[in-house]
Each structure stands twice: as C-alpha cells, then as structure tokens.
Amino acid sequence: MAGQGVITVFGLFVLRQDEVGVRLTLGRFSGVVKPGLGFNIPIIHKVTKTKSSLQTTDLPEQQIVLSGNISVIISGNLNFRVKAPDRALLEVNDYRYSIQQLALTTIADVLGSKTIEEVRGAKLRIAEEIEAIVSRTASSWGLTDVDIRLTDARMDEGLQRAMMRETEARKEASAIKIKAESDKYVASIFADAAESLARSPGAMTLRVLQTLSDVSNDKTTIVIPVPIDLLTRQSPSAAHVSPATSAASQSSDTTAVVSDVPMGEIRLRGDKTVAVCPSCNSKYDVTAILGESKVDVAPEIPGQQIKCKRCNQIFTLPEAE
Helix, strand or coil: CCCEECCCECCEEEECCCEEEEEEECCEEEEEECCEEEECCCCCEEEEEEECCCEEEEEEEEEEEECCCEEEEEEEEEEEEECCHHHHHHCCCCHHHHHHHHHHHHHHHHHCCCCHHHHHHCHHHHHHHHHHHHHHHHHCCCEEEEEEEEEEEEECHHHHHHHHHHHHHHHHHHHHHHHHHHHHHHHHHHHHHHHHHHHCHHHHHHHHHHHHHHHHCCCCCCCCCCCHHHHHCCCCCHHHCCHHHHHHHHHHHHHHHHHHCCECEEEEECCEEEEECCCCCCEEECCCCCCCCCCCCCCCCCCEEEECCCCCCEEEECCCC
16 A cells, blocks of 8 residues: 555544545445545544645666667656545555556567667657556556656667767768769759850850859959950861962971071092081091982981981081082
C-alpha cells in the first residue's frame, strides 16, 4: 500500500484538499474519506490517505537494444493521478512502484522494434504509443491522466562518432549531386546562348561590348578598345593571289636570303685557288671544287656557297675570271 495513516486527536483528523483516503472498519473497506474534518474510532477504524494531485516519478536509465542491434540508454519521467483511491490503495500493493515498472517494461518492448532514427526523431510519437499501453493497465488500478515523456536517448561515443561520419558523408554526397545537377543545367543554358550568338553576329558584338563595360568597372583594369574587324579579318587565300604577286614575293624572299650570305674572297697562290672566309679569314683550297655545282651547301641561292669549318659561316665564292 502506497498510502500513509492519519494522525488523530481525540478521534478527529483532517485531510487536506490534495489528499484522499480510504476507511477500513475492522479490516474491511467501508468507504472513501474526502478532504476536510473526519472522525475515526481508534482500533475500530483505520484511515489511510494518499495524494489526489498529479504525481511525478522519474524513470531510471535503462539500456535497450534497438532494431539493428544498436544499444541506447533511455531515461524519462512518468506523470499520473489517483482517481479511485480504493483500488489504488487496496488492490495494488504499491501503485507508484507498480506503474513505474510497467512503464519501464513497456518502453523496452516498444523501443525494441524501433530504429535509432525513429527514436531520435519521433520521441513524442513513441511516448504516446507507450502511454496508450500503460494507460489501459493503469486504469484498472484506479490511476488516470498517465503521461510519459522520454527525456534522453544516449548512445555509445564510438557509435555516435560513426553515425556523425555517416551523416556528414550523406550530406556531402547530396551537396555534390546538387552541384553537379546545377552545373549541368547552367551548361545547357550556356550552350543555348552560344547557339543564339552564333546565329547573330550583331548579338556577339553586343555581348563583347557588355563584357567590356563590366570589366571597365574595375578601376585597376585597363581596357584598350580594338576594332572587331581587325580581329575577324582573314588574310587572302593563296588561290586569289596573282602569279605576278607570287613571283614578286618569291623574288623578294630570295633577295632577302642572298643579302644574308656574305661574299668570300678568292686569292691565287701559284697554281692553287684559295677562298678566304669573310668572318674569320680562314683559308680553303677551292681549286678542285670551284665552279662545281655539285659542291654547293645552299643550292637555292644563286652562285656557289661553301661553309666555313671554323666559324660555320656560309659564304658565296666569287666567280673565277
């Protein structure tokens, strides 16, 4: 019995407004005692009182294995009120302890079929499910207004770190997916814009001018206007060049090459003809090769050219008189 006896003075006792009691006459239940002044015959009567206001009891922490073999530590609190003191005090040995144990076992049974995501994200709905089960049994004990709240659901630190890493990985994957989809969407827009600009040269010109205007807003950037015609102008193709122009071009190229090749000096030493390099004054016997077209290091240049072995200078041999 979770009640306590009353103190009598000459057989009189007082119950406060938040108290209610039961009277036993010679050991048998004889009625419910209301708040206020009462009379009790010693030895014949016995009055036991209890609280009629809302009572709160803490639910101690208990370790529960959830679905998926994840162990969590659950704690909470239980609120209830005594509606029928005769049943609460006479039919239950200790109604506070009994309803507490009923709540703990019901929590273990219900949470054993839940996942960790449901426990952490839907504690209120789970508490209402537990409350409905406990209320059905508590009503037969004379208890009402049952209210259960799950205050905490703690996991092992290693498991918490693993779940945090998993959550971060999921968020990162989601962010990468969103960025890829946005890049794909932007790329399709750019492709459509490029096709539109390609079909309208004027639109491209306006786009270039707009870009120059945006760049010119930065005072650290120097913008040099260049006519677009200079950028888009193409050189005339070889098919439209006249033969006279081609010949003149080849002639000027040849003249430029000839001007780069210096003229050597020819000297006679007895019966030998000696060529002198204009760069290093090295002397070479050219008696046997002078005038031979087969011995010419630059046949594309008029005259006969040889190469100095000392300074690698190519020079032209004067024609023998």
